[in-house]
Amino acid sequence: MDSWVRFNAQSQAKERVFRAAQYACALLGSTLQNDEAAEIRRTVSQLEAHMSLTRKLLRLGNSVEALEAAKRSIHLSDSVLRLCLTISHLNRAMYFACDNVLWAGKTGLISELDQHKWSQRSFRYYLFALILNLTRDAYELHLLVEREARSRTSKQPSSPSIPLPPDHLPSSSSPATQAVNVGWLYRQLHLVGTVLYSNPPLLLDLVKNSCDIFIPLDRLGIYPTGPGFVGACGLASSVLSILTMVHPWLKLKP
């Protein structure tokens, strides 16, 4: 009970729980396609809209938090991380600002608001932020894979099959070169798998961002996947972020 109370006291935690519930409703609504469940579907979509509006209310001050996070990430030592994280936080701040305008429009504070235009704008900023987060994940993964590969070659000085990258080989595609290509690919995948298995925060962040990216891709019409898939992705990423809140060691730093 005590851990629930502490969890509940954090505003962000509540927002994540509502996000999970909202996407669960979206998933449920998309699975109930027959006519008998029309009543349930209406209730579920009403609940989803209510949660979405309340989450917008809860996010009213988040632009400031994102700007503060951007101010902190400017001081990072690694230049790639500094670039990715600062721009990602700035994009998130713009996303929250658009989201606040949408909330004002939905509650009636701003009377004539082009909701579709502002919604598209907010999803664009969200997409940029997610792309930058994924770039940061790929960069961290690349650094860790290089380190792992170096430590492996230093442990085994006389390895029987040295993994040569494919572009060093002649362009003729004989069965021997194809076998070496596949072998190299297998070894790289094994390396990536080992690195991700031993770095749960990176794995969690990668999976979370990959799930999240389908939402703006669908809403902007770039890669439409349908409400069910979007709901499932949203639910998965919300559950993962709740997990990082309950176990703070799972959060990727910085």
Place this chain on the structure above:
Amino acid sequence: MDPFVKFTSQSQGRDRIFRTAQYACSLAVYLLRNNSDRKDLVAKLKSLETSLSAGRKLLRLGNAANSIEAAKRTVQLSDRVLRLCLTVANVSRALYFICDNVLWAKSVGLIRNIDKERWSLNSSRFYFFSLVMHLSRDVYAVLQVMTKRSRDKNFKQRMDQHLTENPEVAEVVVPHLDGFLFLLLETLKSHPDLALDSVKNICDLFMPLDKLGLYQSNGGVIGFCGLISSLIGIVTLTQPRLRIAP
């Protein structure tokens, strides 16, 4: 900017801000209700108030557990009166939250066959009872401090000085009233947390009194009282020394 971020990252901080905004809107709507050229603004403020109220109801969904935890803590207090008042207040607050959650479920459509009026009345009753218990605790704490002070020699000197300074007041039919009021005001001045908590509880009391029909007041009074109590709530959250303990 940093203290603002720290404040809003607490769930309670955000809820207090929304409550302040909600009651400010309610008061503004009441004040502008007869103003014909501000009808647009009044409509906007009304819709903002409803959306804030609905959002806050959703945000209160887990709070019954908080109150039960608080009740578990107050059951272990050493002072018997405090233990009784605070535990009963927390249990009553938990029951209020449960009724409120049921009403939310009805408003969203998750539960259908419940008597909304009965549940709304019960939630007001539990809230009213918890406020009465909190006020009893305030009165008990004030009386304790007052009895301690009246025995203090320095204070007796100051009170005698005050009474002799204003002889025309002291000779009034109830001379003891002047001394009592002086003692009360001195107590409240030296214990600002007690004063703020009492004012907050008294202001909060007007809402259930109106809902239960015990003391009908208009929307303006309720809006004003709600605004005052929300502002006090924000102040006690930002200045921990002004928060009453336990």
